Amino acid sequence: DGGITQSPKYLFRKEGQNVTLSCEQNLNHDAMYWYRQDPGQGLRLIYYSQIVNDFQKGDIAEGYSVSREKKESFPLTVTSAQKNPTAFYLCASSIWTPASGANVLTFGAGSRLTVL
């Protein structure tokens, strides 16, 4: 079945360490996104990529980095510069669906990062 795979599901990190969250999709979607979710808040966009070898900053990109070397993969690195990295991270991808006119995002199951 097609979908988005995020790993690891749970991750613990010591302060000062960089960590990389994996996101792989087999939906043949061009666009991929990273969102951050904090308790009591909605999702906020970190980075997005509409095509291989290109990506753009979202609303809260500081302290994060990404790469898009393959269409299927969009890893997110949480660097030591991110001051409050403990959060739930969701990866998504999308394709235009002419029938509905919607740019529907398909999400992965998420990765929960805790900084000790």
Add this chain to the structure above:
Amino acid sequence: AQKITQTQPGMFVQEKEAVTLDCTYDTSDPSYGLFWYKQPSSGEMIFLIYQGSYDQQNATEGRYSLNFQKARKSANLVISASQLGDSAMYFCAMRGRLTGGGNKLTFGTGTQLKVEL
């Protein structure tokens, strides 16, 4: 700038009854789209329903319908015949333009729905 407001942090409904989850929005774009997503305790976001700003009719998908009132800038989700499996967090979202082209979704803060026997 776009904004989505969900004023109900939590809602309770009895099984088999209908429930309405509120969503209001603000945007200066003449063309926009509104989405509802469900997030169970497992964490994955599940797409439920979409409404385009120029759609003449309210969107429906099975037990889900979207009560779209453009003049009032509201896009409420109606779930009919609630089931225990509907217990989850529900997010309203709006499609907006990205600086580099393409689209992004702006999310509200969500409503936690609990279905009771």
